[in-house]
Amino acid sequence: MTTIFSIEDEEALVSLLEYNIQSAGYKFQHSPNGYDGMMKLQKSKPDLILLDWMLPDISGTEVCKFVRSHKDLKSTPIIMLTAKGEEQDLLSGFDMGCDDYLTKPFSPAELIARIKALLRRSTDSSQDAVLSYGNIKMDTGTHRVYCCEEEAKLGPREYRILEFLMRHPGRVYSRQQILDSVWGTNVYVTDRTIDVHIRRLRKALSNTEECKVIRTIRSSGYSLDSQT
Amino acid sequence: MTTIFSIEDEEALVSLLEYNIQSAGYKFQHSPNGYDGMMKLQKSKPDLILLDWMLPDISGTEVCKFVRSHKDLKSTPIIMLTAKGEEQDLLSGFDMGCDDYLTKPFSPAELIARIKALLRRSTDSSQDAVLSYGNIKMDTGTHRVYCCEEEAKLGPREYRILEFLMRHPGRVYSRQQILDSVWGTNVYVTDRTIDVHIRRLRKALSNTEECKVIRTIRSSGYSLDSQT
DNA sequence: GGCATATTTAACATAACTGTAACATTGAAG
């Protein structure tokens, strides 16, 4: 069963986490401080770690470093939990190698959504490191995209949009669905922004020859599909 | 129509909610206290609930519990509204199963955005399917329509009319029913407009051979049916 | 802080779709 390991000292929050994570169908394990947590992590080898930024003994950064340097835990996704106002410090914490973060108080729905997203990412990449459609290849390991054997240079957003589309080729996605999936929910961005990114994607994917692979479905959205 | 039900005692806030929610195109229903709200909820079965944390009679937690334990309301998303400083109590309240929360005062834009996000999440279970009737196939995932193995090019309106008809083949729909379903209610459009779209549909679906699949029922409407 | 890059918005151009009107055709009742 998929296991989520939480290192967190606030008891109220722990029970909240336990309830919601178990409701979502995951196994929940827990440790109240950093040193104890690091010990248990080595035995537990969970699928994902929820890490409090401020722990009673050592900082989340240290735990993060530890996880990233440990052979068996190296690729375990980490979600950092921070109190309001700590975001600034946290930004630098991304350098430590955490994959996502949430600011307290957060909604359980949000937490579960991010957990799912991260788990999906990690399992997918282990299953198929190279996605391909037509003459487009995407290596999710190296984050490189090739079109007709030539490398295409994409910005991060373009990359994620393309990845999203390539996971379900042919299927039509509305701009809203693309926003939810690539940007995340509760983000204020105009629909039209997607048009611009789609434009750049198309441009980047049309290097050597005509590779019109992104179809516009008027009033509905876009899909990865050959144009009619 | 999508209905939002609010349980809230502050009158000023209620009218603010009502205005913004209706402006966003939702139906607004309301109750000023917990007990009354729970009664009305059972009849209303709204698509989303806005719940004040501090109600005059019982706490939002109780209402939340009630909703989650009620057969017909169990999966209705709940957004909790709290005054500033109540967040701490609220954390434990998430155990009750609310999906999101907002701290007063909040911006209407923020509220609407979260409502939309939640509604989207609950309806994202993709109902992709391939509808088919006679030699016509419609793939709702890719938004492509085939007639006699050849792709038919339809505008958005034609697509939606065809989808509507294909979901109940053989059944006769009046122009008004088609209007309500495809255009939406309270839209000022002439009945005759449908004739034109039906014409375009027929044209698009008659590529290789005679595929007369849309039947005219004089003085009644249209249906997807082989001609007599 | 200053630079480079990425992202978002805004503005305009273009293409596609939509609705209406005007006229032609059909079908049923008398």
Place this chain on the structure above:
DNA sequence: CTTCAATGTTACAGTTATGTTAAATATGCC
């Protein structure tokens, strides 16, 4: 067979969605 109402057909102008570009804003990096 005539007549009237319903429907078919067509063309056009209005509307909307999307494409495209550029400029503004944000982000990350020395």
